[in-house]
Amino acid sequence: MSPTLRHTVVTSPCGPLTLVAEDGVLCGLYMTGQRHRPPEETFGDRDDTPFAEAEEQLTAYFAGELKEFTLELRLRGTPFQRDVWNQLRRIPYGETRSYGELADALGKPSASRAVGLANGRNPIGVIVPCHRVVGADGGLTGYGGGLERKQRLLDLERGSSLF
Secondary structure, three states: OOOOEEEEEEOOOOOOEEEEEEOOEEEEEEEOOOOOOOOHHHOOEEOOHHHHHHHHHHHHHHOOOOOOOOOOEOOOOOHHHHHHHHHHOOOOOOOOEEHHHHHHHOOOOOOHHHHHHHHHOOOEOOOOOHHHEEOOOOOOOOOOOOHHHHHHHHHHHOOOOOO
16 A cells, blocks of 8 residues: 655745655655755645644744754655764754764765765755754855755754744
């Protein structure tokens, strides 16, 4: 039996966010214009039911009240990608790590480029905080949702700007 996909679109300070669930478990969060965003027809039927908790936690996050998401997630990708995405979830709120630091944490110090590619394919933006990854010099580097959104998310977490 194939999985049942459902989606909804919620408003956020980052613009509309498309949430996708597979059998009721969040497997996607995509921004408008996001690089590597899957085609809309792959998101399943529109159904707001499975997303109440995700929407509540996102609202609290954007209000500066939530620092750690507690949602069940279904991360679909290669084993290496899933390792990178799980490592992203270990970066504390308000902090950043470089691609090289993530590669070191994975025990693959020469894999910073591969870490960057996996980071760019993160299917659950914001909740799996790929925006917390910066260049070796601390500068902003590519972000699938755009550098302006990345900066705004980092500013939110540093307490210097609420949306």
